[in-house]
Amino acid sequence: MTERTLAIIKPDAVKKNVIGRIVQRIEEEGFRIVEMRLVHLSKDDAKGFYIVHKDRPFYDSLTDFMSSGDAVVMLLEREDAIATWRKVMGATDPAKAAPGTLRHAYGFSIERNAVHGSDARETAAWEINHFFKS
Ligand code: ADP
Ligand code: MG
Secondary structure, rough: EEEEEEEOOOHHHOOEEEEEEEEHHHHHHHOEEEEEEOOOHHHHHHHHOHHHHHOOOOOHHHHHOOOOOOEEEEEEEOHHHHHHHHHHHHOOOOOOOOOOOOOHHHHOOOHHHHHOOOOOHHHHHHHHHHOOOO
């Protein structure tokens, strides 16, 4: 079934100049890019987006990182988009991500892991609305 997910190219990957390579991979994997925008999140924007992690020890560091530079937010569509995009990204920790995944290729650490993807239908709907209110 056609589904939508939110993807982010995080500031570490933008600084590495790999937006193009990641977008190419997205196209090769058969996603349709419905919306795409370069953003520079404020600290408060990042805290709002990652509110689900507010009690985690890495929340402050993560939101500093996510507001440290430009990021690319994208609304992606394809069959089984949520699970497919998570598979293309790979495990959260690049050291554990399978070869061929984006986090294996471009991630630097469990925090600076190049890309974001929604993890379920409900979170995808919330995250998409967060950046692309229709
Ligand atoms: P995912 O992005 O794979 O869904 P989580 O939702 O668990 O992973 O975490 C959100 C983001 O928080 C991760 O992508 C990563 O940038 C950061 N993060 C997760 N776990 C840690 C950790 N143990 N230390 C530092 N940052 C982390
Ligand atoms: Mg997550």
